[in-house]
Amino acid sequence: MDEADVRQKARAFVANVDVSNIREDLSPYVTAANAKVKKDELGEGESGYTVTKPNGKHIITVNSIETDERQRFTVCHEIAHIVLGLDSSHEEVPSWSYAKRHPNEIACDTFAAELLMPYQQWLSAAPKEEPSPELIQHMADMFCASFPAAASRFASLSDMPCAFVTMERGAVRYAARSTALRQAGAWIPPRSAIPAGSVAHRIRSSGNSVTETGEVSQDVWFDNWEQGLDLWELSRHYQRTDTTISLLWFDSDELPTVEVNRFGARVEDDGGLAELTGELPWPGRSRRR
Ligand SMILES: [Zn+2]
The missing domain is CATH 3.30.450 (Beta-Lactamase)
Known part of the structure; x- marks a missing residue:
């Protein structure tokens, strides 16, 4: 499952939920995932976990000592585990660390971002100007x-x-x-x-x-x-x-005007396609002369 698949699955999930009030209240997502959220005081650095009951209901526990914004992210991250069917590997790696994170965890973070900031709402709200x-x-x-x-x-x-x-x-x-x-x-x-x-x-x-x-x-x-x-x-x-x-x-x-072929390599000025070597074409191999 690559990043594009994860985003597509997240957008399909969001499309089936009434997200009109989602910035205030995540419960439509929680219900759609057949889950319930419990708040509990967990250890420092532990954001949350999910337990699935024999009847199939998922109980998401979030750490009540973390900030609201962090708890919302955790709820969406746990929903990702449920919807994508990916096991957790929440070892001793802090959640801000990409260094040793398991690919499942990175996929669930991507899914969570799609839920927290639904792209249609984002696009209509984002000012069309340079960032600051x-x-x-x-x-x-x-x-x-x-x-x-x-x-x-x-x-x-x-x-x-x-x-x-x-x-x-x-x-x-x-x-x-x-x-x-x-x-x-x-x-x-x-x-x-x-x-x-x-x-x-x-x-x-x-x-x-x-x-x-x-x-x-x-x-x-x-x-x-x-x-x-x-x-x-x-x-x-x-x-x-x-x-x-x-x-x-x-x-x-x-932005420099460059053309990219369908393999992601920059097209040379002489009109010929860059040779396929199986290696990423960066850095610099296809610099224009
Ligand atoms: Zn996780």
Whole structure:
């Protein structure tokens, strides 16, 4: 099951539920999943779990000492386990950590984001303007979601070429790209170090939990990219967990005009398709001459 399958399944689930009041009340989802939610004081760092009774009813327990926004995310994450039929592996890995998370857990987080921020509601509510910390916080508040969750949603649903990058302990863990950026073939390799010259690198080095926006050269983040064009980076660092997030975006007219073939490789200027090697075409192998 890849990310697109998970999103499709989540949207099919949402389509069968009355979501008109879902930003206030998740119970239509809970009912649709044949579940019930219980609140209990669980250990620190434990967000929740689900027990299925012999009659098939699922009892979702969420940690009452966590924030409302976190509890809502947990309810949706547990519903994902039920609907997708994926077993939990909630070991001692903190939920903010992508580092060692099981693929099932990442799939359930993707499903949860679709439930918390239904894409039709998001698209009609999101201002058609460039992102700012205020805009992302406004969307997070509107959907009772975290700032990183809203930033990630912004990137994946934007018309603009943009990307959302999650970093931990100085390394890239996960990058989500908008359709426009995927079509342009922009690629950020996972597990690479946070690039020097990025806003993320600068604020993490400062050792403080801060949010900053700045303009950086495109080849800082996309190393197979032409130099000299600029992109914007809005970055926030969380000192306690050593987690950094960045939202990257281009002005549409600043995006290099490249064509991508159906294998995701950039098409060469001479008109010939890049040779298929079975390797990812990044970085730089098909740089235009
Ligand atoms: Zn889980």
